[in-house]
Amino acid sequence: MEENSRRKFLQQAGMATLASVTPLAAEPERTKELFIHHVFFYLKNKNNAQDEAKLVEGLKKLSKVPTIQFAHIGTPAATSRDVIVKDYAISWMCFFKNIIEEEIYQTDPIHLEFIENYSHLWERVVVYDSLGPKKIS
Template structure:
C-alpha cells in the first residue's frame, strides 16, 4: 500500500468563490482510477499539543503501490487541478509512505 498525504495552505486573501474553486478542483482528484481510498477536508476539531492544525485542507490518497501513485501524478485530472488551482495556495507539504 502507498499513502500520499497532501496538506494545503491557501492564500489568506482568497474570496469565498476562490476557496470553493479549490474545493471543487481538489475533489475531482477522487475520480482518478488508480486511487483506492480518497478523502479531503479541513483540519478536524481535535486539539492536542501534537496536532498541527495550521493547514487549510488535507488530501489523503491510498494506492495499491507506487506504480498507482506514479499514474496519479501524470493523470490529466491531477495536472488540470494543479494548473487551475496552483495560484490559490501559498504552501503545499506532502508525506508519502509505503506499508512495511
C-alpha cells in the same frame, strides 16, 4: 554467424517487448506495498470560504484519477493537543495499490489539469508519502 546474430537480436527484442508490456513484473517489490499520499494545502487567502470551496471542487475532480483507490478531503479537526498541527486549510489523502500506481497518478492528465487550474489558490503545499505494510496472505 548471421543466424546467431539474428537469434540474439530476436531474444533481446523479445525481452524489451516483455519489459515494456509488463513493467510491474520487472519491479515486483514496488507492487506489494500500499502507498498513501497525504497533502496539506495552505491557501494564499487564509480563511477565505470561496477559495476553500474552489479547492475542494478541484479535489473532487482529482478524485476521478483511475489509480486512486480511496480519497479523503478534510479540514483541521477541533482537537487541541500540543502535537496537533492545524495551520493548513485543506488536507487531501489518497490511497494507491502501490507506488507505481501513485507515479501514474502524478502524470495523469486529471492531476496535471488540477495543478494548472487550482495552484493559484495555495501559497504552500506539504506532502507526506508513506508505504503501508506488505500484504499478509
